[in-house]
Amino acid sequence: MESPSILKFTIPLSCFFTLLLSAATLKPVFASKVCNFPAIFNFGDSNSDTGGLSATLVRATPPNGETYFGKPAGRFSDGRLTIDFMAMGVGLPYLSAYLDSLGTNFKHGANFATAGSTIRLPSRIIPAAGGFSPFYLDVQYSQFEQFKERSQIIRRQGGIYAHLMPKKDYFPKALYTFDIGQNDLGEGFFGNMTVEEVSASIPDILDKFSLNVKNIYKLGARSFWIHNTGPIGCLPYILATFPSAQRDSYGCAKPYNDVAQSFNHKLKEAIVQLRIDLASAAITYVDIYSVKYSLYREPHKYGFELPLVACCGYGGKYNYSSSVGCGGTVTVNGSQIFVGSCERPSIRVNWDGIHYTEAANKFVFAQISTGAFSDPPVPLKMACHQV
Ligand SMILES: *[C@@H]1O[C@H](CO)[C@@H](O)[C@H](O)[C@H]1NC(C)=O
Numbered sequence: 216m217e218s219p220s221i222l223k224f225t226i227p228l229s230c231f232f233t234l235l236l237s238a239a240t241l242k243p244v245f246a247s248k249v250c251n252f253p254a255i256f257n258f259g260d261s262n263s264d265t266g267g268l269s270a271t272l273v274r275a276t277p278p279n280g281e282t283y284f285g286k287p288a289g290r291f292s293d294g295r296l297t298i299d300f301m302a303m304g305v306g307l308p309y310l311s312a313y314l315d316s317l318g319t320n321f322k323h324g325a326n327f328a329t330a331g332s333t334i335r336l337p338s339r340i341i342p343a344a345g346g347f348s349p350f351y352l353d354v355q356y357s358q359f360e361q362f363k364e365r366s367q368i369i370r371r372q373g374g375i376y377a378h379l380m381p382k383k384d385y386f387p388k389a390l391y392t393f394d395i396g397q398n399d400l401g402e403g404f405f406g407n408m409t410v411e412e413v414s415a416s417i418p419d420i421l422d423k424f425s426l427n428v429k430n431i432y433k434l435g436a437r438s439f440w441i442h443n444t445g446p447i448g449c450l451p452y453i454l455a456t457f458p459s460a461q462r463d464s465y466g467c468a469k470p471y472n473d474v475a476q477s478f479n480h481k482l483k484e485a486i487v488q489l490r491i492d493l494a495s496a497a498i499t500y501v502d503i504y505s506v507k508y509s510l511y512r513e514p515h516k517y518g519f520e521l522p523l524v525a526c527c528g529y530g531g532k533y534n535y536s537s538s539v540g541c542g543g544t545v546t547v548n549g550s551q552i553f554v555g556s557c558e559r560p561s562i563r564v565n566w567d568g569i570h571y572t573e574a575a576n577k578f579v580f581a582q583i584s585t586g587a588f589s590d591p592p593v594p595l596k597m598a599c600h601q602v
C-alpha cells in the first residue's frame with residue numbers, strides 16, 4: 216500500500232493548534248470542518264455508473280439489482296455501488312445518470328459515468344465486438360460543461376424544474392469524484408497488446424486524465440476525490456481470458472496487477488502535479504487498489520468467500536465465460552439455462568466476472584470513507600479542505 220505523505224501538508228498554525236486541542240477534548244471542532252457538499256458530480260466507468268449505459272446502449276437486466284433495489288436499477292451489480300454509499304455517506308440521494316431521460320433528479324448532482332468508459336477515445340465502440348462506451352472522459356467533460364450551463368437556464372423556468380436542477384452555487388461547493396482507467400488497461404489487454412505495451416501507454420492515458428481534471432477545475436470545481444484503479448488481475452474476466460498468466464499467492468494474475476499498480480503510481484504523480492497547477496483545488500487520491508486487494512488476500516477475515524469466482528456467470532474455474540454473461544441464457548445439452556445469481560451474493564466479492572457485489576462495494580466504502588486510504592488522509596466528509 217502506498218503510504219499517505221503527511222509531510223507536505225501545510226496546515227495554518229492556528230488551525231493546527233485547534234486541531235491538537237480538540238483532538239484531546241472537543242469533538243465538535245471536527246464537526247465544524249465537515250464540508251456539507253450540496254452535490255456530487257461523478258465521472259467514470261461501470262464501477263460508478265448508476266444508469267448511463269443502461270439507459271442508452273446496454274440495458275442492465277435481471278438479476279442485476281436483485282439484492283438492494285429488487286429490480287434492475289441501471290447498475291451492473293446485485294445492488295448499490297461504492298458511489299451510492301458515498302452519496303448516502305455525505306447525506307445526499309443516489310446520483311441520477313445524466314444520460315437517463317426518465318425520472319431523473321439532478322438537484323444534488325449528476326453522474327456522467329458509463330459502463331465501458333475509458334479515458335482515451337477507444338478504438339472499438341459498442342456494439343462492435345469487444346467495443347467500449349462512446350462516452351469516454353472527454354465526452355463526459357463536455358456533457359458536464361453543457362449540464363452546468365443549461366441546468367441554470369432550465370432552473371429559471373421555475374416550477375418543477377427549479378426542484379430538479381442544482382443551484383448555481385452548488386457547483387463550486389460540490390464534490391467531483393472520479394473512478395476511471397480500468398477500461399483503458401482492459402482495452403489494451405483485450406486488443407492483443409502485451410502487458411509491456413499497455414504499461415507504456417499509461418503516461419498518455421494519464422495526460423488525458425489530467426487535462427480533463429484541469430478543464431473541470433476551470434469550470435469552477437474545487438474539491439476532487441480521485442479513485443485509483445483496482446486489481447484488474449483478480450477479476451474473472453482477466454483470469455479466464457489469460458489462464459497462463461503468472462498467478463500471485465492469492466490466485467490473481469500478477470502481470471495484470473503490476474500494470475494496474477504502475478498506473479496508480481503514475482496517477483499519484485500526476486495528482487502531485489495537479490495540486491501544483493490547480494492552486495485552489497483540494498485533491499484527494501484514494502487507494503481503492505489496496506482496499507479491493509485485501510478482499511483477495513484475506514476474504515474470510517472480512518466475511519467473504521470465493522473472491523475469484525463470479526457469483527453470476529457461467530463455466531470454468533471462475534464461473535465466467537466471455538460468450539454468455541450474467542442475465543443471459545446458455546443452451547446446454549439442448550436445454551436453455553438462465554445465468555442467474557449464486558446462493559449468497561452477500562458473502563461474495565465478484566458479481567458478474569467484472570463488477571463487484573453490493574457487499575464488496577459496501578466494504579470498500581467503509582474502508583475509504585474514513586480517510587485511512589487517502590492522500591491526504593482526510594475523511595470523505597472533509598474532502599473539501601486543503602490540508
Ligand atoms: C486478437 O488476436 C486474436 C487471435 O489472433 C484475434 O482473433 C482477435 O481478433 C484479436 N483481437 C483484436 C482486438 O485485435
Ligand SMILES: *[C@@H]1O[C@H](CO)[C@@H](O)[C@H](O)[C@H]1NC(C)=O
Binds near residue numbers: 547548
Ligand atoms: C450434457 O450431456 C453430457 C453427455 O450426456 C453429460 O456428460 C453432461 O454432464 C451434460 N451437461 C450438463 C450440464 O448437464
Ligand SMILES: *[C@@H]1O[C@H](CO)[C@@H](O)[C@H](O)[C@H]1NC(C)=O
Binds near residue numbers: 527529534557
Ligand atoms: C455460477 O453462476 C451460476 C449462474 O449461472 C450460479 O447459479 C452459481 O451459483 C455460480 N457459482 C458459484 C460458485 O458462485
